[in-house]
Amino acid sequence: MASPLYNALFRRNFQMLGVVFVSAFAFEMTYDVGMNKVWDNINKGRQWKDIRQKYAEAEE
Amino acid sequence: MAPLTIASRALARGVARPTCSLNAARALSTSAQLQDAGYSSPFKGESKTTKIPDFSHYFNKGGSANTNLLFSYFMVGTMGAITAAGAKSTVQEFLKNMSASADVLAMAKVEVDLQAIPEGKNVIIKWRGKPVFIRHRTQEEIDRANKVNVASLRDPQADEDRVQKPEWLVMLGVCTHLGCVPIGEAGDYGGWFCPCHGSHYDISGRIMKGPAPLNLEIPAYDFPEEDKLIIG
Numbered sequence: 001m002a003s004p005l006y007n008a009l010f011r012r013n014f015q016m017l018g019v020v021f022v023s024a025f026a027f028e029m030t031y032d033v034g035m036n037k038v039w040d041n042i043n044k045g046r047q048w049k050d051i052r053q054k055y056a057e058a059e060e
Numbered sequence: 061m062a063p064l065t066i067a068s069r070a071l072a073r074g075v076a077r078p079t080c081s082l083n084a085a086r087a088l089s090t091s092a093q094l095q096d097a098g099y100s101s102p103f104k105g106e107s108k109t110t111k112i113p114d115f116s117h118y119f120n121k122g123g124s125a126n127t128n129l130l131f132s133y134f135m136v137g138t139m140g141a142i143t144a145a146g147a148k149s150t151v152q153e154f155l156k157n158m159s160a161s162a163d164v165l166a167m168a169k170v171e172v173d174l175q176a177i178p179e180g181k182n183v184i185i186k187w188r189g190k191p192v193f194i195r196h197r198t199q200e201e202i203d204r205a206n207k208v209n210v211a212s213l214r215d216p217q218a219d220e221d222r223v224q225k226p227e228w229l230v231m232l233g234v235c236t237h238l239g240c241v242p243i244g245e246a247g248d249y250g251g252w253f254c255p256c257h258g259s260h261y262d263i264s265g266r267i268m269k270g271p272a273p274l275n276l277e278i279p280a281y282d283f284p285e286e287d288k289l290i291i292g
Contacts, residue, residue, distance in 0.1 A: 010133040024144040
């Protein structure tokens with residue numbers, strides 16, 4: 001009657017809740033990683049991790 | 061007003077009754093219209109604008125009732141997922157906002173290398189703006205601290221309750237009287253002596269004589285490994 005994808009994901013309410021929460025978790029992780037990459041890209045060369053090697057040798 | 065409404069309602073009912081059969085005919089024709097492409101109205105002389113258009117093009121042709129379920133629930137679920145992620149992030153960031161910042165955390169703990177402290181010596185370090193006394197006690201001093209009759213003290217506390225390792229005494233160097241910093245290896249009991257008002261502490265930092273009401277305070281500390289002390 002319905003597609004197997006529907007049966008696998010949304011058939012029962014708790015099933016759908018589980019799918020929603022798991023996908024929220026996955027979405028949040030990918031979103032965070034992606035946004036951090038965007039931030040690092042915008043601030044390239046200005047952050048401590050980018051300029052550290054200039055000063056780390058002097059300390060040692 | 062009431063008799064008028066009752067009268068008009070009765071009148072309307074009387075008018076409606078003869079048209080009942082007509083209504084049934086109309087209902088019949090509407091259900092039949094699903095199959096027929098065209099719909100002929102029983103009313104004559106109707107205007108073009110009241111003609112019901114042909115919706116058969118939009119009807120579900122597959123025959124199953126829920127072909128759009130997957131898409132609908134996908135959209136609902138996606139919305140729910142994004143909302144859940146946003147709500148979690150909001151709460152988390154709000155709580156993170158209240159926790160200590162990195163510079164505070166960096167100041168909150170002090171690490172001490174105990175190998176640098178010889179036996180029978182005091183070391184004073186600064187921790188959260190206060191002095192902390194660390195004494196490497198000799199066995200003779202530990203015995204002396206244990207020999208004291210606990211019941212006779214102003215603030216009764218056994219020596220083993222004040223130390224984690226008997227040879228290392230760690231305590232806040234703030235006099236419990238008015239907050240002066242006591243002097244080490246001084247006083248009548250060989251412990252600490254507060255010069256401000258003359259409080260004498262013994263080798264376990266317990267008040268023996270003078271105005272101070274309590275023993276010297278013990279901070280939270282830990283020995284993560286041998287010869288290493290972390291205060292905080």
